[in-house]
Amino acid sequence: MLATVTFAFLALLFIVVKLVLVVQMKEVCVIERLGKFRAVLQPGLHFLIPFIDRVAYRHETREQVLDIPAQSCISRDNIQISVDGLVYIQVMDGEKASYGIEDYRRASINLAQTTMRSEIGKLNLSQTFSERDTLNETIVSEIDKASDPWGIKVLRYEVRNITPSDNVIHTLEKQMEAERQKRAEITLAEAEKESTINLSEGQRQEAINLSEGDKQKQINEAHGRAQEIAILTQASAEGINLIAKAAALPSGDQAIKMRLLEQFISQTGNILKTADVSIMPSEVAKLEGFFQGMEKVTQNIQGAKS
Numbered sequence: 281m282l283a284t285v286t287f288a289f290l291a292l293l294f295i296v297v298k299l300v301l302v303v304q305m306k307e308v309c310v311i312e313r314l315g316k317f318r319a320v321l322q323p324g325l326h327f328l329i330p331f332i333d334r335v336a337y338r339h340e341t342r343e344q345v346l347d348i349p350a351q352s353c354i355s356r357d358n359i360q361i362s363v364d365g366l367v368y369i370q371v372m373d374g375e376k377a378s379y380g381i382e383d384y385r386r387a388s389i390n391l392a393q394t395t396m397r398s399e400i401g402k403l404n405l406s407q408t409f410s411e412r413d414t415l416n417e418t419i420v421s422e423i424d425k426a427s428d429p430w431g432i433k434v435l436r437y438e439v440r441n442i443t444p445s446d447n448v449i450h451t452l453e454k455q456m457e458a459e460r461q462k463r464a465e466i467t468l469a470e471a472e473k474e475s476t477i478n479l480s481e482g483q484r485q486e487a488i489n490l491s492e493g494d495k496q497k498q499i500n501e502a503h504g505r506a507q508e509i510a511i512l513t514q515a516s517a518e519g520i521n522l523i524a525k526a527a528a529l530p531s532g533d534q535a536i537k538m539r540l541l542e543q544f545i546s547q548t549g550n551i552l553k554t555a556d557v558s559i560m561p562s563e564v565a566k567l568e569g570f571f572q573g574m575e576k577v578t579q580n581i582q583g584a585k586s
Contacts, residue, residue: 298330308374310337320374337378339371343435346385348392350441353400355408362443363400363408367392367423368435376431384430388423392437395422408442415439 302325303309309321313333328334350364369388371377381387399418400408408415416437424434444452 295330299327301326301328306342308339308341309335310374310378312336339374339377341371343368343370346389348389351393353397355400355403355405357404359405359448360445363396364441365437365439367437370433370435372433373431381430384432391423391426395419412439
């Protein structure tokens with residue numbers, strides 16, 4: 281009797297378990313009735329027909345992160361690199377995720393690898409580092425198009441590591457060292473060029489300043505000579521006026537002739553003193569003293585008469 285009750289209780293419990301289905305908030309359940317798709321049950325309490333309905337698939341509805349293993353790729357400039365990444369997906373349609381693909385996770389990983397290999401082949405090595413965002417967007421777009429029949433949505437893709445081979449790294453280090461050396465030489469050449477230009481500019485400015493100074497000096501000297509000539513001319517004109525006035529006086533002609541004779545005798549004496557060759561008797565130069573003595577005698581006689 282006890283065994284029968286126990287068996288009936290277990291059978292009833294089994295039927296209740298098969299009858300009541302509680303779907304968690306983080307998933308959806310795909311129900312099949314007699315082996316045929318019936319419905320996709322959303323989170324909540326549901327009732328099934330025991331032995332007729334069954335839960336065929338359970339799918340995670342939260343965002344899932346799939347690790348993309350590292351794989352060898354060849355860039356457009358024929359450099360071998362190893363690339364890995366992460367792909368983020370989310371199940372949008374439980375029916376397609378159940379019947380559209382055998383395993384959407386494995387399919388997403390393989391599709392991400394092939395797409396990544398294809399896109400890397402379109403870029404140079406330097407572009408794979410500098411254009412990661414563009415590469416990520418392109419891979420997401422390509423995977424999303426292919427995965428639409430699977431009922432999943434590819435949210436984003438992130439390239440995690442891009443690692444060239446050891447030989448390539450060594451070559452790149454040499455190339456960067458050569459590039460640094462080149463930039464250093466260019467910098468030194470530019471500095472030397474700037475120094476030469478500055479030096480030549482300084483010399484040019486110095487020459488200009490000297491020429492300007494010399495020009496100003498000549499101008500000043502010319503102005504000085506002009507002023508000197510003007511003063512001498514004015515003095516000469518005033519002297520001539522005085523001579524003309526003196527000539528108009530009684531005995532003026534005799535005084536002028538006497539003055540000219542005195543200047544002639546004085547200049548002749550100076551010439552004879554400095555010249556190496558005498559062109560006239562040196563006694564002529566002594567006439568000045570003779571005339572001076574005669575003048576004094578005349579003055580004395582006139583003073584005695586008065």
